[in-house]
Amino acid sequence: MxxxxxxxxxxxxxxxxxxxxxxxxxxxxxxxxxxxxxxxxxxxxxxxxxxxxxxxxxxxxxxxxxxxxxxxxxNPEVVLERIKEDFIEDVENLKVAFLELYREVHGEDLPEIWTIQGFENTVERAEYVIRTAKHEVLINTPFEFLQLLKSEIRARKDIVFVIISNFDEIPDWLKGNNIILARSGGAPWLMASWIIGDIDYALFFGALPKDKRREKFYSFWAKSPKIIQNYMHWFYTIYLDNSEIIKPLNYAAAPKPLSLVNIRTLITVLKYLEPPRKIEVIGRLVDTKEPVTLDGEITEYEYTPLTANITVNAGGKEWKIGGIGSYFEDVEGEKFILLD
Known part of the structure; x- marks a missing residue:
């Protein structure tokens, strides 16, 4: 420089x-x-x-x-690290201040879905989803777009990826221990692309643009747990369940403990493991919404288009645990931590 x-x-x-x-x-x-x-x-x-x-x-x-x-x-590293920390703190404080200003006028949260214009802006948002995820990222997109996310995917070895694409071969950069790959199958592939990070952010768009129309490309950006839990459900029931798993998670080599926020991601991992498995579940009792943490063993699981839950033996009792939005189960699980 x-x-x-x-x-x-x-x-x-x-x-x-x-x-x-x-x-x-x-x-x-x-x-x-x-x-x-x-x-x-x-x-x-x-x-x-x-x-x-x-x-x-x-x-x-x-x-x-x-x-x-x-x-x-x-030392420049010391100086720049301090500046970065101060900058991040200022940004977080500004976010709070801006929301307070907005609510003073509108009396509600900011809109939960935004329209993103421009293909390059969409790529940047997809990279942001991957960069900020703490537990898992779900991706359903053509390989042409997936390649644009190569550096971000390679950099994250500390989270779980579930990736569906129209693979011919598996490139080396997608062979990480923390990656589950599925080859898309049939008509559902034609519907849309999704990049979902935890329960925090989701990006959605349709067909990829031709070069001359890249600036007119639109995608949709959501920051709402209520919306994203539906996106996650559709990701699995519409896309993954109609695709072929071509690379399961290498659980033995993946970093432990393995922390997930989606019950269907957990069950997708469990399908390739021998029960029982030790787990810690953080969530809420369905009846009272009281916070609860369970330490126990997974004894079985149930997975259908309508239902996804695990049975955990903890404290001498069997608990039926679902994901966010559960109402049939005993516990609404918000985080699932596999311990062995």
Whole structure:
């Protein structure tokens, strides 16, 4: 990266042009006198002390007392990590403030579904879903689009992927221990693409665009557990259940404990394991909505287009546990943690 580009990016982080020049100069020279910094950077001698004092206040420079006084650059990794943490905190605080402003006028949450215009924006949202997921990502999309997500998928070895596509062969980057692959089958494949992250985010779109119409492409972005739990149900009953599993999860080599939020993902994993399996379930009692945590063993499971649940023996009692939105079972499971 050219020095001019570095200065431009540092200015975006809140430094002035002279402050950016001084910090870059110190990285080149190491601990230096103010006169040396002036000579190397071209910062006027009348300004250099103010610039260095400002950099010290902002955490970019340490002052080494003595005669002469020396100025030392703070490790860039330390500086940038602190800036990143502060930036993330500011963004989260702004999100809260913006929602409060919105509710003052409208008295409700922001809309749960947005329209995304432009193919590149859709790709960015799909990457964001993968990057921010904590437990699992469900993907149903043509291989042409799946390839665009290659780097994000390869980077996430700490979550479970369930991916349905029109595979001919399985590329190396999809052979990870944490990935379940299915080859799409029949008419359901033609209906739509889905990228779903946990119960937090979902992206939906139809046919991929031709190049000349990429800017007119539309997709739909949802951030609503109520909507996403339906998307997850459709993902399994419409798509996965009509597809062929060509690569199950390598459970033995997958990182433990394995944490999931979708009951059907859990059962898809269990189909290739010998029961019983130790599990911790975090959820709510269906009758009272009281929070509950169960530690026990899975003894059996049930999986149909309408029903998905597991039976867990915990505390000397058998519990019937479903997923989010359960009303037939004893417990509405919100997180499922396989322990062995």
């Amino acid at each position: 050219k020095e001019e580009e570095i200065i431009e990016k540092l200015q975006k982080l809140g430094l002035t042009k002279y402050e950016s020049l001084a910090y870059i100069t110190l990285l080149k020279l190491g601990p230096s006198k103010a006169t040396d910094i002036t000579k190397e950077s071209g910062i006027p001698h009348t300004r250099v002390y103010d610039v260095l004092s400002s950099l010290h206040r902002k955490g970019f420079v340490d002052v080494m007392q003595g005669s002469p006084r020396l100025y030392k650059p703070v």
